[in-house]
Amino acid sequence: MTNPYAEAGPEAFWRTAVAETGPFALSGLWTPKFQIRQDHRIATFGSCFAQHFSRALAARDYRWIDCEPAPPFLPEETCSELNYGVFSARTCNIYTVNMLGQWLDMACGVTEPPDEVWVDANGRFRDPLRPLIEPDGFDDRKALFAARAATLAAIRDAIEQADVFVFTLGLTESWANRRTGLEYAICPGTVAGTFDPDTHVFRNPTTGMLAKRLRRVLRLLRQQNPDIQVLLTVSPVPLTATAAQGHVLTQTTYSKSALRAVAGEAANEMEFVDYFPSYEIITHPVFRGMFFAPNMRSVVPQGIDTVMSHFFADQARVFGATNRSTQQAAKDTSATELHCEEEMLNAFA
Amino acid sequence: MPSRDTKTGVLPDLSGRLCIFGDSHLGSIKTALDCGMVGFPDSELSYYGLVGPQFRMLDMHAGRIHPRSAAAAKAVAQVAGAGAEVLNPDHHDAFLFYGARLRSAAFLVPFLHRAHHPALWQSRAALEIAAERWLISTRAFRFAATFAAMGKRVAFIPAPLFSEGPGMNMIGEYDLATRGGVKDRDVLWDAMITRARAHNVTLLRQPEDTITGGCFTKASFAVDGMAQTGDAGHKSPAFAARWVSDCGAVMRRKAA
Numbered sequence: 358m359t360n361p362y363a364e365a366g367p368e369a370f371w372r373t374a375v376a377e378t379g380p381f382a383l384s385g386l387w388t389p390k391f392q393i394r395q396d397h398r399i400a401t402f403g404s405c406f407a408q409h410f411s412r413a414l415a416a417r418d419y420r421w422i423d424c425e426p427a428p429p430f431l432p433e434e435t436c437s438e439l440n441y442g443v444f445s446a447r448t449c450n451i452y453t454v455n456m457l458g459q460w461l462d463m464a465c466g467v468t469e470p471p472d473e474v475w476v477d478a479n480g481r482f483r484d485p486l487r488p489l490i491e492p493d494g495f496d497d498r499k500a501l502f503a504a505r506a507a508t509l510a511a512i513r514d515a516i517e518q519a520d521v522f523v524f525t526l527g528l529t530e531s532w533a534n535r536r537t538g539l540e541y542a543i544c545p546g547t548v549a550g551t552f553d554p555d556t557h558v559f560r561n562p563t564t565g566m567l568a569k570r571l572r573r574v575l576r577l578l579r580q581q582n583p584d585i586q587v588l589l590t591v592s593p594v595p596l597t598a599t600a601a602q603g604h605v606l607t608q609t610t611y612s613k614s615a616l617r618a619v620a621g622e623a624a625n626e627m628e629f630v631d632y633f634p635s636y637e638i639i640t641h642p643v644f645r646g647m648f649f650a651p652n653m654r655s656v657v658p659q660g661i662d663t664v665m666s667h668f669f670a671d672q673a674r675v676f677g678a679t680n681r682s683t684q685q686a687a688k689d690t691s692a693t694e695l696h697c698e699e700e701m702l703n704a705f706a
Numbered sequence: 707m708p709s710r711d712t713k714t715g716v717l718p719d720l721s722g723r724l725c726i727f728g729d730s731h732l733g734s735i736k737t738a739l740d741c742g743m744v745g746f747p748d749s750e751l752s753y754y755g756l757v758g759p760q761f762r763m764l765d766m767h768a769g770r771i772h773p774r775s776a777a778a779a780k781a782v783a784q785v786a787g788a789g790a791e792v793l794n795p796d797h798h799d800a801f802l803f804y805g806a807r808l809r810s811a812a813f814l815v816p817f818l819h820r821a822h823h824p825a826l827w828q829s830r831a832a833l834e835i836a837a838e839r840w841l842i843s844t845r846a847f848r849f850a851a852t853f854a855a856m857g858k859r860v861a862f863i864p865a866p867l868f869s870e871g872p873g874m875n876m877i878g879e880y881d882l883a884t885r886g887g888v889k890d891r892d893v894l895w896d897a898m899i900t901r902a903r904a905h906n907v908t909l910l911r912q913p914e915d916t917i918t919g920g921c922f923t924k925a926s927f928a929v930d931g932m933a934q935t936g937d938a939g940h941k942s943p944a945f946a947a948r949w950v951s952d953c954g955a956v957m958r959r960k961a962a
Contacts, residue, residue, distance in 0.1 A: 428828045429816045430836040430843070439832055446825075491829055500829065507827035514825055704733035704740075705753075705785050 380644045385674065386667055390624070390631040391586050392676040393521050398422045400445040400519035402460075404452050404527025406592035406635070406656065408443055411523075413665040421445070422518055425511035440490050445519075446511035447504075449487035452527035454567055454619070455540050455560075458574045459486070464512035465581055470505060471539045474498055475550040485541045488549035516581045525635075526616040527592040530561045530600060530608070544600065559600045561612075568619040575623060575630055587630045589620040593639035595654050613640075635664045711913040713892070715899065717953040718859045718908050721748035722799030727846070729758040731805025731865055732785065734929070735946040743947035749800070754786045754793045761807050766849060769856060770794050800859040804946075806846035808864040810898075810912060811921070813840045815867075815877050817894050818886035818921050830897070837897040838904075847907070854906035861908045863949060866941055869928035870919050873938035877921060886920035913952045916945065 367373035368385045375383065393399065399421050401411040415421045427441030440447050451457050462468040475483040481494025482501045487508075495501040516522070532544045535558040546552030562570070578585055591613060599608035617636055624632035639648045639660050646653065648660025673679070724746055726735065732755050738744050739751065754771070756764060756778060763778035764771050771793040773779040779791045786793070795801075817833070820826040828836075841847045847862065854860040868876045877883055895911045902909035918924045927945035929937055 425825050428820065428826075428832055428836045430813070430839040431832060432835070432839060435832070435835055439829075491831075493831065496830065504827045504829070507825050510825035704736040 375643055380647070383643070383667075385671065386634050386638065387671040389633075389672055389675050390628070391521075393419075393588070393672055395419050395679055397520040398518050399521045399523060400424075400515040401523045401525075402444050402446075402448060402451050402457065402515075403523070403525030403590075404592040404594070405450050406527070406594055407450075407523065407525035407590070409656075409661045409664075410525065410590070410635075411444065413661065413668075417669070422515060424514040424518070425508060438492055440487075445515040447487070447490055447508045448512070449490050449542060450527065451524075452542070453529065453531050453540065454526060454570045454574060454616075455531065455562070456486075456542065457524060458570055458577075459540055460509075460512055461516070461574060461577050464509045464516070465577060467577070470502070470509065471537065473534065473537065473539060474501055475545065477549055483549045485539065485545070485550065487542050494549075513581075516578060516585065519582065519585055521586050521588055522578060523588045523590070525590045525592050526620060527594070528596065529567060529612040529615050530559070530596070532557050532600075533560055534558075561601050562615075564615045564618055567615055568622055571619050571623050572626075575627060579629060585629065587627075588633055589623060589630060590633045591616045591620055591636035593636045593648075593656060593660075597654070633668060635668075638664045638667055711915060711952045713895070713911055714913050714949070714952040714954075715908065715910045717802075717861050717910065717950075718800070720746055720800040720802060720859060720861065722750065723752070723797065724749035724800045724802060725752050725754055725793070725798040726802045726804055727753075727793075727849070728755045728804035728806045729761060729846075729865075730940065731946075734941050734943045735804050735950065737943035738947040738950070741943060743943060744950050752786065752790070752798070754782065754790070755806070756781050756785070758805075758807055761845060764845070764849075766852060769852060771849060795853045795856055795858055798858065801850065801853050801861070803846055803850050803860070803862040805863070805865040806844075806850075808841070808844045808847055808862065810864040811867050811876070813837065813898060814886075814891065814894055815880045815883045815921050818883035818890055819877075819880035820882075821890045821893075822882040822885040830893075833893070833897045834901055837894075837901040841898070841901055841905070847902075847905075850907045851905035860906065861910060861953075862902060863910045863953075864912075865939065866912050866927075866945070866949070867917060867921055867923045868938040869932055869941070870922040870925045871928075871938070872932060872936045873922045875936075876938055880921075883921040884919055888914060891917070910949070910953050913949060916948065 362369065395418055397420060399414055399419060401407050401421065411421050422445050423442055425441070425446045427436040427439070436442050440449055448460055451460060463470045473485055475485055475488060477483055477494055479494070482496070482498055483494050484490060484501050484505055486505070490504070495504065531540050533540045535556055543549070544552065545557050575587055578587060595609040596605055596612060599605045601608045613636065620632045623630045638644070639656055648656055648663065650657050726732065732753060736753065760778055760781055763774045765774050773782045773791055782791045820828065850860050850862050867873070899909045899911065916923055916927055923941065925932070927941050929940035929942055932938065
């Protein structure tokens with residue numbers, strides 16, 4: 358061996374792997390550490406991009422778990438408005454590592470859920486952990502806390518049941534309560550709550566802080582479920598706005614770079630953690646921005662399809678193709694139906 | 707005679723030409739009426755319906771209900787009498803829908819289960835949306851709402867909860883429904899009744915003291931022979947008499 362590159366495969370070289378291949382023939386972008394089969398129970402949480410992941414898995418008959426299902430009879434559009442069936446529990450989007458840690462800590466009994474609630478202009482109650490979970494807010498504090506307790510129980514179920522826990526990291530920036538440390542899902546005063554500069558503080562952690570928090574979260578998951586495997590992804594969706602000093606474009610780069618770095622580090626360090634490069638597939642210059650809508654923020658459906666096709670292709674490349682499971686639900690024939698004729702005839706004969 | 711269950715609700719004025727509309731549950735109320743267990747003394751009674759599995763063979767055109775096939779017409783004639791296969795609401799002043807494929811268990815059992823599941827919660831608004839969808843997804847309720855919109859007086863007594871015993875096999879995955887209590891049922895019936903009222907239909911609640919085990923009807927109200935047939939759905943004429951009389955109007959008139 359003259360040098361370490363001499364025996365490297367074509368995927369290791371830009372010319373053969375990218376330049377001569379083009380965006381639509383790229384392959385082998387991901388070498389998964391563990392197999393994700395259709396019979397594996399998969400929990401998904403994270404930023405808005407994670408929603409695409411759960412839909413794609415469900416559409417391909419993968420066993421995505423919904424631990425907080427919608428009530429029966431609700432129309433699909435209402436389920437969506439009420440955030441049922443979006444993630445494995447009704448958390449709404451979890452954008453930051455710290456926010457995931459908060460949810461898991463509460464669900465696992467490490468910390469107590471906060472008492473803080475927001476009251477909107479209509480006198481409706483909002484959960485600062487997920488202000489938009491009920492579009493019209495809650496009737497009262499009791500309902501808000503009952504709903505949150507259900508979600509915490511669902512998160513516990515998801516962790517305990519899941520074979521694979523997929524988390525999409527979205528942002529580094531967040532707002533928190535200066536006194537209690539509670540991190541909010543959104544900045545107070547934007548879509549809910551009231552902003553108070555004496556109470557609310559902006560946070561944008563360093564890469565080192567993020568890495569430390571992520572490791573703690575991953576260890577907690579593994580403590581709760583020693584068999585769980587974690588798949589990390591980074592959302593390619595840019596920041597809507599930044600509160601850091603600087604341009605939203607450069608702050609997006611900081612945020613995504615930090616998240617990408619800590620996700621990769623975690624995957625390198627922990628055998629039960631893997632990183633899937635959905636971020637690169639959407640954002641890399643080789644794709645020339647083709648997967649973004651004209652606002653250069655929203656991801657178009659072709660982008661999602663491309664991401665998921667890489668996901669399934671690389672799983673198949675490493676572990677072989679999987680067969681779709683088809684389960685026919687048994688149908689009960691009720692004794693009630695069988696006896697209808699008799700009942701009617703008895704009275705009207 | 708047991709005292710009236712105030713939670714059951716009150717029948718609207720059903721005097722005049724009253725049509726009792728239903729599925730196989732009609733058998734129990736007709737027998738109760740024929741035997742004099744209850745009565746509608748101010749009403750001129752008629753019946754209309756089909757056994758449940760054939761219900762989809764009833765269609766509404768221009769506000770009238772038609773059997774879709776000759777076989778369905780023949781079956782309707784058995785209930786309504788020859789020549790009355792088409793139900794014209796103009797020929798009636800009031801309607802009492804009885805059973806008629808509106809199965810209270812279909813709504814109550816999953817929501818009673820949810821009420822006792824730590825990870826399942828829904829808002830009152832979501833519950834009412836679900837109740838609305840459940841009601842309007844039932845063909846007979848749509849008939850009832852249409853008649854009410856025509857100015858008819860309309861009451862609806864849904865099919866009751868499954869009978870204890872064989873009914874245990876009917877609740878499927880909703881095992882926590884067996885922990886259902888009166889307060890849980892209060893919330894659910896309130897949502898159902900509220901949504902029915904929005905359609906000017908009076909929905910009557912199953913008497914609480916006929917319920918046992920969280921989500922079942924007491925076996926003493928089951929149809930004869932339940933132990934042999936496993937029929938957890940149908941109930942006895944005494945049960946029908948009990949529910950109708952609990953709704954007040956019948957007994958109040960008798961008392962007067």
